[in-house]
Amino acid sequence: MRREEEIHKAEGKLGVLIPGIGGAVSTTFLAGVEAVRRGLALPIGSLAQMGTIRLGKRYEYRAPSIREFVSLARLDDLVFGGWDIFSDNCYEAALHAKVLKSEDLEPARSFLEKIQPWPAVFNQAFVRNLDGSNVKAETSYLELAEGIKADIDTFRQKNEVSRCVMIWCGSTETYLEPTDVHNSLRSFEEGLEKNDPSISPSMLYAYAALTSGIPYINGAPNLTVDIPAMEELAEKQQVAIAGKDFKTGQTLMKTIVAPGLKARMLGLTGWYSTNILGNRDGLVLDDKDSFKTKEGSKLAALETILQPGTYPELYGDFHHKVAISYYPPRGDEKEGWDCIDIFGWLGYPMQIKVDFLCRDSILAAPLVLDLVLFMDLAQRAAMTGIQEWLSFYFKTPQCAPNLYSEHDLFIQLMKLKNTLRYLMGETQITHLGLDYYYQS
Ligand SMILES: NC(=O)c1ccc[n+]([C@@H]2O[C@H](COP(=O)([O-])OP(=O)(O)OC[C@H]3O[C@@H](n4cnc5c(N)ncnc54)[C@H](O)[C@@H]3O)[C@@H](O)[C@H]2O)c1
DSSP, X not given: OOOGGGSOOOOSEXXXXXXXXXXXXHHHXXXXXXXXXTTSSOOTTOHHHHOBOOBSOGGGOBOOBHHHHSOOOOGGGEEEEEEESSXXXXXXXXXXXXXXXXXXXXXXXXXXXXXXXXXXXOOTTTSTTOOOSOBOOOOSHHHHHHHHHHHHHHHHHHHTEEEEEEEEOSOOOOOOOOOGGGSSHHHHHHHHXXXXXXXXXXXXXXXXXXXXXXXXXXXXXXXXXXSHHHHHHHHHHTOEEEEOSBOOSXXXXXXXXXXXXXXXXXXXXXXXXXXXXXXXXXXXXXXXXHHHHHHXXXXXXXXXXXXXXXXXXXXXXXXXXXXXXXOGGGTTOOEEEEEEEEEOGGGOEEEEEEEEEOOHHHHHHHHHHHHHHHHHHHHHTTOOEEOGGGGGGBSSOOOOTTSOOOOOHHHHHHXXXXXXXXXXXXXXXXXXXXXXXXXX
């Protein structure tokens, strides 16, 4: 790991490679970046662009913006390319996604029209509810991975980028149990030669990225880089990996509310979460095996935050249920309901209802931007392998195999900011503060 002056500066262009570039999240991200670049909008929701970081003692009143404190790529230096199973250019795809109004898309029209998805690596066994024709013709996994690498090389040369980052904004793949083929790089590469059915398309993209020296971020709950084989490859190639599943609507709320309940030692008997959404992601999740992948990701947070083993009287027996219903009239404007049954003093029951009328892609787009910028920073700082400090952005944060993930949003934020302080040689902030009152 490099620190302070040794961190390579963010010079030259940063290539952003996106599998699923024609999707709702991706096109909303792209249109938003262009609007910010043209001064038409603020990057609302982006910690990297709008956040500040407190440094030193409170009486020093030092709180620079994060983007001044660390060297991040400038938005003007970002260039984009990616793959999708549909051949619509990103303007047509954004119209189809119906997230942004036409008046917000129009200024970015010529920019979006120029982004034409490259043919994808796709296998319908992993995304049953979609079928597109913009796919690579090869059938051998090794050839497909080589095809992705060739796309990357062409993009790099054409745009003269100095660095790249890949971020998966593609559909959620069907549920996969880790098997022997995922257990080591050697078994994975043998699996590639045999077209092993436990290797999904997202793993081929990740393999192509890592072997090209490009960090990989997983925005969906797919296994992808969360397997020993990819962790080994990332270490071997000295590249960064992070995942998985953007933490946006309901799980964001869950990881805000649950730490508060626990902080006050209020008990929980049940947490019922349901969603209606009608975008293409909702259509994909309407397949039970894709939902199973998402369900696991959505269920993980509460157990870890509430620690039932440590607090059996409060959290030893709570019922947690998560459902998603595909309901086309809502499009991207998801509604997430939470019915939370809690208990307090003398066991008296109480209820909390959360009805979050959110917009899925509006919440996800700034996360894509931050992850791209911070992963590029990690790579320039020679931070290789799993980037747990970015767990702030994920529903199921990937961490070292001997650890449990940290889900509490506020601990995640502290971890992220302390990592930035550490990289820049600043003192960690512990919030102890006794030295303001007692001199030792
Ligand atoms: N929007 C959110 O709040 C949110 C939160 C967490 C995770 N996610 C995840 O982010 C991903 C994108 O979400 P979205 O709403 O944009 O979905 P979307 O369906 O609009 O976009 C996904 C795109 O991926 C494409 N695709 C599927 N398989 C592909 C492949 N093998 N190669 C290339 N392209 C492929 C699809 O054609 C589609 O255009 C999904 O996996 C979703 O579960 C989204």
